[in-house]
Amino acid sequence: MTSSLFDPIDLGALKLKNRIAMAPLTRSRAVEGEVPNPLAAEYYAQRASVGLIVSEATQISRSAQGYPNTPGIFTEAQVQGWKAVTDAVHARGGLIVAQLWHVGRVSLSDYQPDGLPGFAPSAVAAEGQTMKPDFTMAPFQTPRALTIPQIEAIIADYVHAAEMARKAGFDGVEIHAANGYLIDQFLKDGSNKRDDRYGGSVENRLRFMLEVVSAVVAVWGADRVGIRLSPSNGANSTMDSDPAAVFVPAAAALKPFGLAFLHLIEGEPGTPMSIKGDAPQLASDIRDAFGGPVMLNGGLSRATAEKAMTEGRADLVSVGVPVLSNPDLVERWKTNAPLNAPDKATFYGGGAKGYTDYPFLETVQA
Numbered sequence: 001m002t003s004s005l006f007d008p009i010d011l012g013a014l015k016l017k018n019r020i021a022m023a024p025l026t027r028s029r030a031v032e033g034e035v036p037n038p039l040a041a042e043y044y045a046q047r048a049s050v051g052l053i054v055s056e057a058t059q060i061s062r063s064a065q066g067y068p069n070t071p072g073i074f075t076e077a078q079v080q081g082w083k084a085v086t087d088a089v090h091a092r093g094g095l096i097v098a099q100l101w102h103v104g105r106v107s108l109s110d111y112q113p114d115g116l117p118g119f120a121p122s123a124v125a126a127e128g129q130t131m132k133p134d135f136t137m138a139p140f141q142t143p144r145a146l147t148i149p150q151i152e153a154i155i156a157d158y159v160h161a162a163e164m165a166r167k168a169g170f171d172g173v174e175i176h177a178a179n180g181y182l183i184d185q186f187l188k189d190g191s192n193k194r195d196d197r198y199g200g201s202v203e204n205r206l207r208f209m210l211e212v213v214s215a216v217v218a219v220w221g222a223d224r225v226g227i228r229l230s231p232s233n234g235a236n237s238t239m240d241s242d243p244a245a246v247f248v249p250a251a252a253a254l255k256p257f258g259l260a261f262l263h264l265i266e267g268e269p270g271t272p273m274s275i276k277g278d279a280p281q282l283a284s285d286i287r288d289a290f291g292g293p294v295m296l297n298g299g300l301s302r303a304t305a306e307k308a309m310t311e312g313r314a315d316l317v318s319v320g321v322p323v324l325s326n327p328d329l330v331e332r333w334k335t336n337a338p339l340n341a342p343d344k345a346t347f348y349g350g351g352a353k354g355y356t357d358y359p360f361l362e363t364v365q366a
């Protein structure tokens with residue numbers, strides 16, 4: 001019998017009470033030192049009825065950052081900020097993993113400690129614009145191509161961040177390998193033009209991701225590590241000429257690790273960050289190749305989430321914007337209650353407005 005969204009599921013060592021996760025959502029509200037906002041504990045705790053919270057992306061080092069006021073996970077002060085969040089989520093019976101993030105070429109020189117452009121597999125700029133520290137837009141810059149010692153140093157940064165996430169009381173980590181950030185830049189041929197062991201063949205393009213996974217698994221154990229992939233959404237203008245040829249082998253190469261989950265952005269077309277390609281086929285091929293639990297994301301409603309599970313494309317789903325604007329989304333989906341509309345103007349930056357003040361069902365009905 002097919003499982004329902006409201007059934008529990010085990011992802012490795014993580015015992016989820018239902019199959020609706022909160023997708024990672026950058027909110028650009030960190031305070032001095034890229035420390036989580038004191039309001040973040042309440043924001044995440046309000047959403048603890050989901051089976052699993054994936055935190056907003058957290059940069060693993062200073063040079064990994066590429067957006068204003070995003071929280072880090074590499075200093076003691078950041079660890080203390082996150083500890084308040086994980087304690088609050090646990091007090092409400094929730095689970096939370098930290099999303100580990102390096103933006104690669106999506107960074108700008110304004111974010112880099114040395115004032116030079118960010119780092120990437122190759123010196124190829126993304127097309128379009130991105131956000132400066134003052135929230136205004138600027139064109140992407142041509143990044144610096146990473147040397148082998150620099151690649152090794154970034155893997156060490158992942159290890160450090162993974163250790164700090166443990167210290168901060170997270171239940172595990174999700175490696176952000178999606179949406180045109182550093183790992184995705186290595187995976188896709190539009191951004192990876194290297195001719196050494198990190199570029200060229202699919203096997204070589206998978207290498208950086210697999211080295212990061214291996215390093216993070218050594219810290220946490222595979223049963224508390226997940227990974228997020230976005231084969232075909234083209235986010236941050238990072239694309240591959242043949243996503244199936246890279247991402248089905250990527251899933252197969254991840255299989256032997258026995259990771260807790262694979263988080264796949266390959267849901268419904270037509271929403272930001274969701275797919276442009278043939279989602280149903282690719283998602284089920286990736287699920288077959290991975291062999292472990294697949295969390296599907298992208299524009300899903302209760303109906304399309306259930307359909308994806310029935311059709312064998314997902315073991316569970318994650319939901320972004322609807323959880324941002326509905327702290328009690330699980331209850332609302334369960335009872336087919338109406339949803340609060342999201343306020344896009346307060347997605348990034350600011351304080352409590354559009355963050356901790358979305359009403360719960362009781363408040364709406366009262």
Ligand SMILES: Cc1cc2nc3c(=O)[nH]c(=O)nc-3n(C[C@H](O)[C@H](O)[C@H](O)COP(=O)(O)O)c2cc1C
Binds near residue numbers: 027265
């Ligand atoms: C405001 C906002 C912030 C986001 N931040 C992140 C992030 O930090 N990490 C990430 O992997 N995806 C991020 N995403 C993508 C979402 O996790 C998700 O893939 C996307 O919103 C589609 O799912 P949904 O239709 O359920 O919202 C963000 C999306 C939005 C709208």
